[in-house]
Amino acid sequence: MARTLTFNIFRYNPSDPASSPHMDTFTLPETERMTLFIALNKIREEIDPTLMFDFCCRAGICGACAMVINGRPGLACHTKTKDMPEDITLMPLPVFKLVGDLSVDTGTWFRGMYQKVESWVHTDKVFDPAAKEERMDNALAEQIYELDRCIECGCCVAACGTALMREDFLGAVALNRLARFILDPRDERTEKAYFDIVGTDEGIFGCMGLLACEDVCPKQIPLQEQLGKLRRKMALAAVKNILPRFLKKDF
Amino acid sequence: MRIIQSDVLSVGAGLAGERVAIEAAENGFSAICLSIVPARRSHSSAAQGGMQAALGNSAMGEGDCPDVHFADTVKGSDWGCDQEVARLFCDNAPIAMRQMAFWGVPWNRVVPGEQTYYKGGKPFTAFEKPENEGLIHSRNFGGTAKWRTCYTSDGTGHCVLFTLDNRAAQVGVTVIDKVEVIGLIHDGETCMGAVARCLKTGELTAYLAKATLIATGGFGRIYRESTNAVICDGGGLIAALDTGVVPLGNMEAVQFHPTGIVPTDILVTEGCRGDGGTLLDKNEYRFMPDYEPEKAELASRDVVSRRMTEHMRKGLGVPSPYGDHLWLDIRHLGEHHIRTKLREVDEICQSFLGVDPVHQLIPVRPTQHYSMGGVRTNKDGAAYGLKGLFSAGEAACWDMHGFNRLGGNSLAETVVAGMIVGAKIVEFLKGAETVIKTASVRDAMAAQQARIDDLINCANGRENPYAVKNAMHDAIMKGAGIFRNGKDLETCVADLQEILGRARRVGLRSNGKGANPELTMALKIQGMVKLALCVAYGALKRTESRGAHTREDYPERNDRDWLTRTLATWAEGADLPTLNYEAATQTFELPPGDRGYGGGKIIARDE
Numbered sequence: 001m002a003r004t005l006t007f008n009i010f011r012y013n014p015s016d017p018a019s020s021p022h023m024d025t026f027t028l029p030e031t032e033r034m035t036l037f038i039a040l041n042k043i044r045e046e047i048d049p050t051l052m053f054d055f056c057c058r059a060g061i062c063g064a065c066a067m068v069i070n071g072r073p074g075l076a077c078h079t080k081t082k083d084m085p086e087d088i089t090l091m092p093l094p095v096f097k098l099v100g101d102l103s104v105d106t107g108t109w110f111r112g113m114y115q116k117v118e119s120w121v122h123t124d125k126v127f128d129p130a131a132k133e134e135r136m137d138n139a140l141a142e143q144i145y146e147l148d149r150c151i152e153c154g155c156c157v158a159a160c161g162t163a164l165m166r167e168d169f170l171g172a173v174a175l176n177r178l179a180r181f182i183l184d185p186r187d188e189r190t191e192k193a194y195f196d197i198v199g200t201d202e203g204i205f206g207c208m209g210l211l212a213c214e215d216v217c218p219k220q221i222p223l224q225e226q227l228g229k230l231r232r233k234m235a236l237a238a239v240k241n242i243l244p245r246f247l248k249k250d251f
Numbered sequence: 252m253r254i255i256q257s258d259v260l261s262v263g264a265g266l267a268g269e270r271v272a273i274e275a276a277e278n279g280f281s282a283i284c285l286s287i288v289p290a291r292r293s294h295s296s297a298a299q300g301g302m303q304a305a306l307g308n309s310a311m312g313e314g315d316c317p318d319v320h321f322a323d324t325v326k327g328s329d330w331g332c333d334q335e336v337a338r339l340f341c342d343n344a345p346i347a348m349r350q351m352a353f354w355g356v357p358w359n360r361v362v363p364g365e366q367t368y369y370k371g372g373k374p375f376t377a378f379e380k381p382e383n384e385g386l387i388h389s390r391n392f393g394g395t396a397k398w399r400t401c402y403t404s405d406g407t408g409h410c411v412l413f414t415l416d417n418r419a420a421q422v423g424v425t426v427i428d429k430v431e432v433i434g435l436i437h438d439g440e441t442c443m444g445a446v447a448r449c450l451k452t453g454e455l456t457a458y459l460a461k462a463t464l465i466a467t468g469g470f471g472r473i474y475r476e477s478t479n480a481v482i483c484d485g486g487g488l489i490a491a492l493d494t495g496v497v498p499l500g501n502m503e504a505v506q507f508h509p510t511g512i513v514p515t516d517i518l519v520t521e522g523c524r525g526d527g528g529t530l531l532d533k534n535e536y537r538f539m540p541d542y543e544p545e546k547a548e549l550a551s552r553d554v555v556s557r558r559m560t561e562h563m564r565k566g567l568g569v570p571s572p573y574g575d576h577l578w579l580d581i582r583h584l585g586e587h588h589i590r591t592k593l594r595e596v597d598e599i600c601q602s603f604l605g606v607d608p609v610h611q612l613i614p615v616r617p618t619q620h621y622s623m624g625g626v627r628t629n630k631d632g633a634a635y636g637l638k639g640l641f642s643a644g645e646a647a648c649w650d651m652h653g654f655n656r657l658g659g660n661s662l663a664e665t666v667v668a669g670m671i672v673g674a675k676i677v678e679f680l681k682g683a684e685t686v687i688k689t690a691s692v693r694d695a696m697a698a699q700q701a702r703i704d705d706l707i708n709c710a711n712g713r714e715n716p717y718a719v720k721n722a723m724h725d726a727i728m729k730g731a732g733i734f735r736n737g738k739d740l741e742t743c744v745a746d747l748q749e750i751l752g753r754a755r756r757v758g759l760r761s762n763g764k765g766a767n768p769e770l771t772m773a774l775k776i777q778g779m780v781k782l783a784l785c786v787a788y789g790a791l792k793r794t795e796s797r798g799a800h801t802r803e804d805y806p807e808r809n810d811r812d813w814l815t816r817t818l819a820t821w822a823e824g825a826d827l828p829t830l831n832y833e834a835a836t837q838t839f840e841l842p843p844g845d846r847g848y849g850g851g852k853i854i855a856r857d858e
Contacts, residue, residue, distance in 0.1 A: 013764060013767075014765065015452050015453060015764050016762065016764040032572060033514055033515075035515070035603065044717075049717070049759070049768065049772075050761040050762075050767060050768065052767075054288075056292045056294075056481060057292070057294065057296065057297045058480070058481055058515070058517070059515075059517040059518070059599065059603070060598060060599070060602055060603075061297045061409065062288070062292040062293075062297065062480065064289075080602075080603075099429070099450075099766050100765055103766065105429065107289035108428075110291070111289075111420070111426070114420055119420065120417035120418060121355040121417070127353045127354075129346045129350070131349075132386065133349040133353070133387055134352070134353070135385025135386060136352075136360050137360065137385060138359060138360040138361070141358060141359055141360050141403070142404065145357045145403050145404055148403075148410050148413060151291075151296075152289070152291055184355065186353070187355075
């Protein structure tokens with residue numbers, strides 16, 4: 001019952017003036033436990049040495065191999081051919097700048113994102129090498145880890161309606177990142193500081209709630225739950241800011 | 252010519268490279284990290300297990316201190332390490348872990364009261380002290396006297412890398428990703444930076460620096476079966492070896508991990524065995540206690556890997572289309588434990604094997620995992636041979652691992668060495684100015700451009716770089732794997748020499764424009780074969796068994812003749828590395844003794 005798989009792959013090398021965007025077709029006999037990692041490397045090593053795609057850990061930990069697989073953003077290393085039809089169409093992720101074929105530049109986008117949300121612990125304290133570590137509740141540490149599991153593959157951004165329409169939208173990944181710092185007692189930023197970063201249409205209020213980000217997240221991070229929490233928190237912060245002082249209470 | 256200048260240039264943006272860059276930036280120096288991939292995709296992210304530091308907070312870590320950690324590290328190295336370096340490492344590890352906590356790592360913390368842990372497949376209870384509540388917790392790893400591995404569930408590498416990259420962004424370290432170093436700029440005495448090829452456009456740039464750091468991680472991809480990320484091809488080591496003057500240390504010391512899954516060789520964490528996972532053969536019989544009655548599955552990695560191979564050689568492996576393998580059984584740990592504490596393992600099994608580890612066995616086999624060898628440095632992280640060149644992390648032979656390393660010591664090394672070497676580089680920068688010779692820069696750029704042109708024009712031949720890579724894989728898997736002997740190593744060296752000839756005749760089938768992956772492979776294949784030769788030739792000459800280096804024809808550890816470190820340099824045009832030797836350690840805080848596991852005869856120093 002061995003199948004022959006057909007791969008329809010987007011091709012374009014922006015550095016080569018002779019290249020124009022088009023689709024190429026490759027066929028491979030399917031082998032047991034084949035993943036797209038195995039298939040794409042086989043195509044490159046045996047059929048077309050110029051085929052550009054990214055893999056790094058090839059184990060679902062680093063996020064390098066995200067691409068649009070039969071219309072849906074996902075990790076190629078994760079994708080077993082036995083779960084796919086015989087016809088497989090592979091496209092590069094949208095939103096990110098194309099490097100060539102299936103390879104995109106996620107690094108620049110994500111660096112910009114974490115500069116915008118200032119993705120680091122803000123504190124006035126100074127590390128004391130002679131002191132014991134500050135204590136933390138284990139349950140809280142595990143909660144932070146839950147949000148820290150994001151691998152910056154870019155699938156949520158590629159699947160996001162708002163991100164496709166407006167370049168400046170931070171995306172679920174950035175909002176999740178900020179939620180991680182809001183949760184973290186080591187970060188001493190005020191509610192207003194957080195609000196200034198994400199209390200806008202570029203941030204939490206730009207989200208249309210289409211839920212695609214969570215649907216495609218390969219790490220199953222509860223993105224919508226975080227977006228919901230953040231939206232309520234920021235809405236509350238916005239209300240507080242317009243209330244006359246005598247009406248303000250601690251919410 | 253495109254030139255970019257900085258005080259520190261780190262080749263590599265994993266944990267070691269970034270930690271050094273942060274130290275420099277915090278002290279007011281400009282620091283650039285070059286990386287083949289976005290920093291957060293570095294192979295550091297894949298380390299699931301944890302980082303060893305003698306904090307002594309947990310019940311099973313009680314009484315731990317740097318002295319105990321030091322003894323474990325030296326024993327683990329099979330007395331092949333530099334003891335001064337091991338001491339530095341163990342003393343500084345607790346500070347580095349606390350610093351990572353300060354910067355935001357969500358380490359798992361001590362929960363007071365009765366806790367259930369697993370050891371050797373059986374649950375037991377430990378009482379965590381109320382006064383330690385909230386301090387950094389630690390778990391068990393192979394080969395240690397105390398539980399001292401700090402962890403964040405099983406995403407330690409990922410969490411620490413993200414935290415460190417945040418810190419790097421905060422202090423202004425410049426990370427340039429999708430760029431690959433293809434040669435160092437030097438005049439035979441001083442290193443002045445590196446030539447790098449952009450993996451987005453193919454453009455060459457000269458990066459000049461007062462201090463250049465090689466932190467490119469391991470070189471596992473010279474083996475076919477490796478747990479390493481596909482980027483772990485030894486790029487930084489190749490650049491160092493190509494200088495002709497910088498030696499690589501102990502390249503024959505290669506560690507195999509017992510539990511790579513079959514067929515993709517993705518690693519499932521040692522934590523599986525630490526938490527009580529067991530190894531079964533084709534009869535689903537637990538065989539490790541027969542070989543290692545005391546430690547069983549928790550014996551050191553090389554011992555477990557070797558016992559597994561031994562057991563499979565007896566015909567007790569599970570036959571499969573990909574060759575024999577064994578089973579890892581974690582079913583008894585229960586659904587809750589597997590889905591939370593071992594979630595990455597659960598995901599790997601489900602996603603890459605279609606196996607549910609709560610109900611099914613996991614197919615595993617020993618797989619290349621860690622390279623103890625690397626750019627030989629002194630205790631300050633300064634490379635031998637060139638002033639201004641440094642190295643840290645897995646790329647370096649610093650050398651606290653000797654001939655084997657403990658699980659959890661390598662990930663810890665990245666940030667501890669980064670902290671120590673970073674401070675030494677800051678001292679170096681404060682003390683000296685570097686003269687950049689424009690002729691050296693021009694020559695290095697011209698040489699790299701010529702290499703690229705020759706490959707595109709097939710000036711030296713039309714060998715297919717991928718075919719050469721496959722030939723190299725065949726040769727080294729056959730001759731320089733877990734078990735080694737003179738006859739197979741001789742064949743391996745001869746085969747690799749022939750393959751090196753082919754690597755020198757590589758030419759492209761494509762036009763090499765832009766981010767062309769064929770050119771990327773062609774540029775590094777010759778260097779990879781040279782690294783393979785350093786491993787195989789070093790292993791052939793080392794006529795003893797020490798740590799992960801196991802000779803069937805020389806089963807004893809020979810302290811009389813081999814309490815040494817191999818130094819391999821490569822003279823231009825040569826077909827083999829030049830091997831020299833130095834004493835493994837200058838000072839003996841702990842005199843050579845039994846490792847305490849794995850058995851084997853020892854020829855004493857004074858025999």
